[in-house]
Amino acid sequence: MNLDTVRVFVMTRGIDLGTKVVGAIVLWIVGRWIIGLIAGLVRKVLARSGRVDPTLAHYLGSILSGLLNLLLILAILEVFGVQTTSFAALLAGLGLAIGTAWGGLLAHFAAGVFMQVLRPFRVGDFVTAGGITGTVTELGLFGTTIVTPDNVTTIVGNNKIFSDTIANYSVLPVRRVELTAKIANGVDPADAINRLKAAITRIPNVAQSPAPDIEVLSFTPEGPLLCVRPYTPNEHYWQVYFDTNRAIVQAFKDAGYPTPETPLAPRAVQ
Numbered sequence: 001m002n003l004d005t006v007r008v009f010v011m012t013r014g015i016d017l018g019t020k021v022v023g024a025i026v027l028w029i030v031g032r033w034i035i036g037l038i039a040g041l042v043r044k045v046l047a048r049s050g051r052v053d054p055t056l057a058h059y060l061g062s063i064l065s066g067l068l069n070l071l072l073i074l075a076i077l078e079v080f081g082v083q084t085t086s087f088a089a090l091l092a093g094l095g096l097a098i099g100t101a102w103g104g105l106l107a108h109f110a111a112g113v114f115m116q117v118l119r120p121f122r123v124g125d126f127v128t129a130g131g132i133t134g135t136v137t138e139l140g141l142f143g144t145t146i147v148t149p150d151n152v153t154t155i156v157g158n159n160k161i162f163s164d165t166i167a168n169y170s171v172l173p174v175r176r177v178e179l180t181a182k183i184a185n186g187v188d189p190a191d192a193i194n195r196l197k198a199a200i201t202r203i204p205n206v207a208q209s210p211a212p213d214i215e216v217l218s219f220t221p222e223g224p225l226l227c228v229r230p231y232t233p234n235e236h237y238w239q240v241y242f243d244t245n246r247a248i249v250q251a252f253k254d255a256g257y258p259t260p261e262t263p264l265a266p267r268a269v270q
Contacts, residue, residue: 027076035068108159111161115158123137126169174231177229179244180227181228182222185260
């Protein structure tokens with residue numbers, strides 16, 4: 001190969017290509033810095049407004065950052081003379097193919113968008129969602145992370161949550177504890193109810209309004225079955241649950257109530 005030809009090529013094409021590479025690198029660095037600045041500013045403005053949840057603000061900032069990065073890539077391709085119209089058509093076709101192949105993921109993504117807007121629950125709420133009961137720790141783009149009461153981290157797809165029934169225990173100020181207590185036949189139910197009311201009202205974190213519900217729930221062969229239902233803030237649920245059980249045992253013990261006994265089954269005639 002002629003050295004003069006190589007030299008002429010380097011002096012003309014090489015310098016032009018090098019200039020484009022340097023320009024693309026500078027454009028990428030400056031563009032990424034500006035995108036990070038804009039996305040961070042949007043998140044802060046939305047979060048400080050007080051009308052947008054911090055999780056939603058972060059979510060919108062991430063979407064804006066992705067769109068701006070795509071525009072930056074198209075701008076860099078323009079520097080090298082690539083026709084971005086054709087590239088945009090290629091991206092559209094690729095997006096359609098990915099959408100067809102990953103229809104399930106897109107369904108979770110769409111459900112995540114609606115959940116971010118409608119806000120059926122927030123991080124820190126105790127919920128039953130998608131068949132899982134626990135505390136919400138993260139609202140993701142495709143799934144929601146829930147920590148169950150037995151301390152197991154569970155990720156549930158957003159589409160499964162959004163298409164199912166959602167029970168949020170943290171919306172209302174108090175939650176009812178469901179317990180029962182059985183007394184023996186011959187024990188006065190009114191006396192047992194009065195004793196339980198006095199004992200349960202002394203339990204810490206039991207709400208005074210509404211007052212605990214203690215009534216005769218049903219009758220069994222062993223004796224009347226009482227429902228014991230105190231109310232408490234959600235964060236004290238298990239403390240009140242276990243303390244109420246202890247209060248039932250202690251109240252009946254102090255009263256000297258006999259233990260309900262199961263009647264013997266009749267013997268078959270020989």
